[in-house]
Amino acid sequence: MKLVIIGGGHAAAQVATSLRQHKFDGDATLVTDEPVVPYQRPPLSKMYLSGDIGAERLPILREQAYEGANISLKLGVHANSIDRDTKTVSLACGSTLPYDKLILATGGHARRLTCKGADLAGIHYVRTMADTDAMRGEFDHAKRIVIIGGGYIGLEIAAVARKAGKAVTVLEATDRILGRVVAPEVSDFYTQLHAEEGVEIHTDKLVTSIEGTDRASAVRSADGDRYEADMVVVGIGLVPNTDLAASAHLDVLPQGIQVNAHCQTSDPDIYAVGDVAWFRHSFYGREMRIESVQNAVDQAKVAVEHMLGNDVSYDALPWFWSDQYGLKLQIAGLSQGYDTLVTRGNPAERSVAFFYLKDSKMIAADCIGRIAEFMNAKKLIASEVPVTEAQLLDERPFKEIAADLLG
Ligand SMILES: Cc1cc2nc3c(=O)[nH]c(=O)nc-3n(C[C@H](O)[C@H](O)[C@H](O)COP(=O)(O)OP(=O)(O)OC[C@H]3O[C@@H](n4cnc5c(N)ncnc54)[C@H](O)[C@@H]3O)c2cc1C
Structure with a gap:
């Protein structure tokens, strides 16, 4: 063949x-x-x-x-x-x-910006190794970085840039970061996390132009606000x-x-x-x-x-991760269409699991620093067993709770 x-x-x-x-x-x-x-x-x-x-x-x-x-x-x-x-x-x-x-x-x-000034030097996208290499060439010297897009990639870059001591601003076009993929409570968690680490996040900021003569020096949003930048990073989808x-x-x-x-x-x-x-x-x-x-x-x-001739079909449960400030977010399943959110743990301590339920069954989980919750949420989602908020908030280790639920 x-x-x-x-x-x-x-x-x-x-x-x-x-x-x-x-x-x-x-x-x-x-x-x-x-x-x-x-x-x-x-x-x-x-x-x-x-x-x-x-x-x-x-x-x-x-x-x-x-x-x-x-x-x-x-x-x-x-x-x-x-x-x-x-x-x-x-x-x-x-x-x-x-x-x-x-x-x-x-x-x-990477989806490209189409606004005025989108072709200026100093505007970066992150999809390939060559993209990151080009960005790193300027990263060391940049003091102020504006990131367009409050999705996972934009936020991860914000975290790296803050750790490197840059002044970082994230501009998000909708009313909350990560809005397409997580519950408002999880958006709030990440907004708070980035604020504590010193990142400025501005929502409802539709970018209308990039200003600069030969290279980007500022980003302008539809409401007229202007954000100065030595370097612009764009993470607005694929x-x-x-x-x-x-x-x-x-x-x-x-x-x-x-x-x-x-x-x-x-x-x-x-x-x-x-x-x-x-x-x-x-x-x-x-x-x-x-x-x-x-x-x-x-x-x-x-x-x-x-x-090769085997009768197999794709039915794997989706999972994903994101790393920001040394915190690992592990996501099991897809949360769209949930009717109940259960929060296990303490967001203030940066150790929390958000469980998404639909019709009393778990369909997804966002687990921050909670490996047991992530591993067992995958099993609970796949099994489609009914779960209650009280069961998910039981103070026993999550492994034991899941074992009882799974019978
Ligand atoms: C910065 C970044 C961070 C990410 N972080 C995570 C994460 O934390 N967790 C996670 O699960 N996922 C993450 N992802 C997503 C993950 O990397 C992608 O889902 C994964 O790479 C998809 O793999 P793929 O092989 O389908 O496509 P790609 O990785 O996009 O590979 C496609 C390849 O095909 C080549 N190609 C396209 N057309 C042609 C052509 N006509 N001729 C020849 N070659 C061609 C392209 O150049 C490219 O090399 C991240 C992605 C990025 C960019």
Whole structure:
């Protein structure tokens, strides 16, 4: 079998690992337009940005592991188009790769600002290692950093910048940070945490222009307020890289490449996995795209197994993490649609779990410094057992409470 994998992130690397585990004896080629082997993105806004780890710690697998799995690497090469009639992929370097099966793990790119001044120097995005390298070049000298976007990436960068002694301002367009993904109580926790650490967070600040002559020197919001900056970092979301799939006339929506439960696109010989895939999650009963390492890894596993003839479907429970000021947030499940929030622990002590319930069942949990709650919340969510607020607030260790609930 001839397999072509397009992508250089967690999903592509997991395809390689799974091929090795399944002793794949076909002929595989991995094509990525980044000049390096697939690497971990989470440290780009955390320990790699802070300098706590170097570039040598980022690769997910060493180059030899690809050789060991019989995978040829084409690094720094963009895949231009797919011809589904001849089953070939055309590469920017001029060569053409034939395939029997194709896996698209093309991820996404950072959403760009479009306002006046968006092209000025000194404005940074964080999606690739090259982005963080470019940012670090200016980071050491910058005294005032304005971050546009109060999502996880913006807040993680704020935490690193504060630790490095910068004056940090976060501008969020909506009425609270992390508004898309967490309850107001969790937004309040992070607002308070950043305030205590000295970050200024301003909500309801729609950015309308970046000012400066040759480089950004201030950010202006719709209400006329102006924030001076030596450097601007933008974290306003991700746009899935669907162009290649769309030009091959696969089913593509603005939200991502449509795939079924086996991660197959509308062409059964082409799979799409990771940040780029738009799918129906069987547990939550709705369509979604998930931007997380867990999702990229688990979908890649399903695609490889299915491609090799096993009848597997994707139904993994989503989980995610974020690190800010040495505090680990671990998130299990998806909280949208909850009707009750239960707070276990003490936000003031920076050790707290927020449980999201719907119809008396747990659907998600945000756990801050609470590993037992996170591990057991995953089991409670998957089991769909009924839970009450009183049970979740029982003072016994959470492991014991969960064991009783799970029977
Ligand atoms: C700064 C940052 C922090 C994060 N922190 C966390 C975290 O704490 N926890 C967590 O779970 N997740 C985190 N994430 C998200 C996580 O990194 C992504 O969900 C994950 O990387 C998705 O992997 P992927 O392989 O689907 O896509 P990507 O990692 O986006 O990889 C796609 C690759 O495909 C390449 N490509 C695209 N089109 C082509 C083409 N036509 N030809 C050749 N190559 C192409 C791209 O250049 C890229 O290398 C973070 C992401 C970022 C950017």
